[in-house]
Amino acid sequence: MFIWIGRLCRARRRYSAAMFRAKLLLALSLLGLLALTEGGVALWAQRSAVQQVQRGRLTSDILKGYIELSANKQRLRSWAAQRLLADSATDTLRDSLLQDMQAGLAQLHALAGQLDLLEAALQEPGRREIRQRSLDVLERHLLELGRALKGLAALPPGTDATQASQRLRSLFDESQGQDLRRLLNAEMEAERLATSQSRQAADQALRAIDRGVTWLSAGALMLTLALLAYFAWALRQPLDALMRGARALREGDLGHRIPAKGRDEFGELARSFNQMAGELQQHRAQEQADRALLEDMVQARTAELRQALDTLQALDARRRRFFAELSHELRTPATAIRGEAEVALRGGERPAQDYREALQRIVDTVGQFSHVLGDLSQLARSEVEALAMREDLLAWPPLLARSCEQAAVLARAAQLRFDWQLRPSSDAARLRGDAQRLSQALAIVLDNARRYSRPGGAIRLQAVEEGGQLRIDLLDEGIGVAEQDLPQVFDRLFRGEAARAHRPDGLGLGLAIARDIVQAHGGDIALSNRETPGCHLRLNLPLVTGGVEA
Template identity: 40%
Template sequence: MTTPPPTQQTNVFGRRLTLALAALGSIAVIQGAVALWAVGEAERHVLRGRVAADIRQGFTELRSEKQQLRTWLAQRQFGADARDSHRDALLQRMRIILADLKRLADQAVVLDDGPAARQRQAQRRDALVVLDGSIAQLERGLASLNPPPVGMDTNLAWSIANELFDRAEGQDLRLLLAESIDREDVSLREKRADTNDALAWLRRLWVGSTTTLALAALLLAVFFARALRGPLRSLSEGAAALRAGRLSHRIALSGSDEFAAVARSMDAMAAELAERRRIETEARQALEEQVAARTDELTSALAAQREAEVRRRQLFADISHELRTPTTAIRGEAQVALRGSLKPVDEYRSSLRRIDDASRQLGLAIDDLLTMARSDIDALSLRRVAVDLVDVLNDVLSHGEAMALASGVRLHHEPWPAALEMSGDADRLRQLLLALVDNAVRYSRPGQAVRLEAVRIASEPAKVEVRIHDEGIGIAAEELPKVFDRSHRAPNAISHRADGSGLGLPIARVLVRGHGGEISLTSAPERGTTATVTLPLAVQVPKVPA
């Protein structure tokens, strides 16, 4: 037998492959077209059944709503509590159901055009026309129907009501609804039977076409598997060698067909890649050294610049916030002392003492700001001694009254326990509570009230809850998880008070946690906010003189 030239061999193998793929593709296209048609048929049958079920359900719901309306009328006739709003809601529901039935009836006309179906559709349209008139009749009749006069025959009143509900355009509505439901039941059973028959037929068609495609694919797969197994194995081994980086590997495949040509191309590519890899490796090493050195320099410079900018911004923000509360307290005390006529010396002394306390608080705030400028807010220091929280609360109340008075806000407190001993820093506790009182006053409107209370919690170990409640603008629910984020301010807070930096609550949380406690906020817009500080009470420890 004469061996055909290499070009002819290549063309023969390509033609065989092309014809096989074309045959397989044609079968797949035919099966896809059949599948699309089958899906369309199935969807049409399912949609017909769904529309029939919805129409049947609509008639049933209409009868149910009408029965509820009849019950309402019975309650109205016999003096029970039957509200007009309930009647209107039932009538509105009946109108909605009737509108849905009309829409479904129009859809059924499009989906089903058989002789029996056309007869049912005509009966359905006639029934819907009568029901539409009956609903209008019910609306007019119920609107003008009043409870029967005293002494009127009850049977006569009920007969009038029954005539209103059961007769329309000379037809018995009860019989009309029952016949409609029965008719839709028959239609629904027919649609389900049609759907089951169609699905069974489509299933047989799908199985047949799928089996044909599977057999054709199997035969072609067996044929090409025998023809391609050896060449593909050699090419696969060569590709795996290239993927693993073994560029010295050569594919042992001779001949003049497509596979041999691909093998020679892969061998040439491997040789060229080996040479290029050597050159690129040398160049990449030199470039990586330069890039690494420059990247380190730029990273260091950028980090230093960002850190300096962040610290600068935070320092200005912290100064504006932390200095506001004590300066407000000092100003408030001074205004109280200067307001009105001359006061006794003791009152001036008391005001000056509170101003002194606020000044000391101002000094502590300045120290904190310097600390934050050097590191971060968590570096605040605490000087723990035995503290009676009641004394701190009294100081906070005294300073807070001045701030509240300056803003036209009323500040009062619930009676708190006689003593609340704990281990902590009195100045930090005072700073914490004054910041919360300041927030409550700032975001309250003139004439509103801020309330303080302290409650001992029976637990092990014992705790105390300090609650600061205001009646101010409140916080939206989506903003509550963010209130302790540094420099965050809710939109309504910004619109109420443009000044502020959003640092009070983050600092307060650090101070609370520094004392082993927790802080939480509950709020509702325009109904106020409650800040709850929970602190542990301690056993008696020796007090250190101030």
């Protein structure tokens, strides 16, 4: 601690710019040193007191052990007297008393060992050798006494009581040439004296703690008050100047400056404050320039928002047009059905052929009406069931075969030739997905190829396994798609001019629904024009093998 304080003092002399900080560190170091000294003294005194208390407890426990040992010895002496004079004492009581005395000696040995260690820590000589010698004498005496008592028999009738008394004294009071009563009394007196000394030493340690803490606390208080007075005086003027400067900045007076006196921390702080005030003046000018720039940016953003609003209005117009077209699509077949029915019912009886032709026209019109409703149903179902997608392992050849067989029937009815070829490379490859939704997507693209093909044309489908995917190529000889319309063919509600001219019915939902189904299964779909008239649609779906993706 003193070395650290010396270094702080040298640093104070070396760096005058850190003068006040060095003073503060020096003051804190002095207070810390005083606190450490106070704590050290208290810790030392407390440790001494604790050791003395422990020593007193051990000596008191040893004294208690000697007293219990002496009491048990007296009980055993009474038992021996009964055995000699009346032969009425039981062996059970003798064995119990001997066992208690052995346990008491074992405990005295343990307590003596603990006391020896504690006295060694206190660097006090103690009574280690004397105590150990006495315990050894008592232990050997107890062994001899136990053997003697097990063979003790009653004296013959008419024996003088003096002989019994001498017999008891030789058994209990004399051993190895020593008077055991005197030995026990000496040990108990020594432990009483040690207990008293330990208590006195503990009291002295506590009084030392009290005196040391009192004097050190008083010194720390006086030093703290002196340092507080000094630093309060040293901080008043610079803090007042800083407060005046802060108040000026708060009121907007950026030209206010604090006198920078001295080379200590407060002088450095005053110079930093003045520099900050100058920078604030520059920032105010920059802020005004930034504000003007921000206004320009807001105007630009407003223009972008206005453009976005125009886009939304265009989308709203497209939505309105869609509902207008939808209304027209629904109203036209309904009007035609009603008109055919009214014409058939108007006037008198007609030939059956007229009614048959009218009903056929109504059936055709209902077919167009059903097609429009089917597109709307697919749109609603694709929105509602977007999250209801099952995942099964499906064998793809039977799935495609069923869709192709249905498409072949419809193609023949439209005077088209439909050829299809499925080339599976292994039986283990499967599709993971929803069979119903995949069949729906296949039906959409096959129906789309049929609707935009001319009678006498051909449609070809080929499915092969390639690179862990199922590749489906669908080629038709239909009307094709304008190049500018290709990026939008999969958008909802989009129909090109050529498609509208070829088939006025339809809402432009089929390919969008097929794309959503394919993408939900991890695949992709694309449409392009062929060199000859017609379109080429390619559909890729991932395959799995044995439950693991191929």
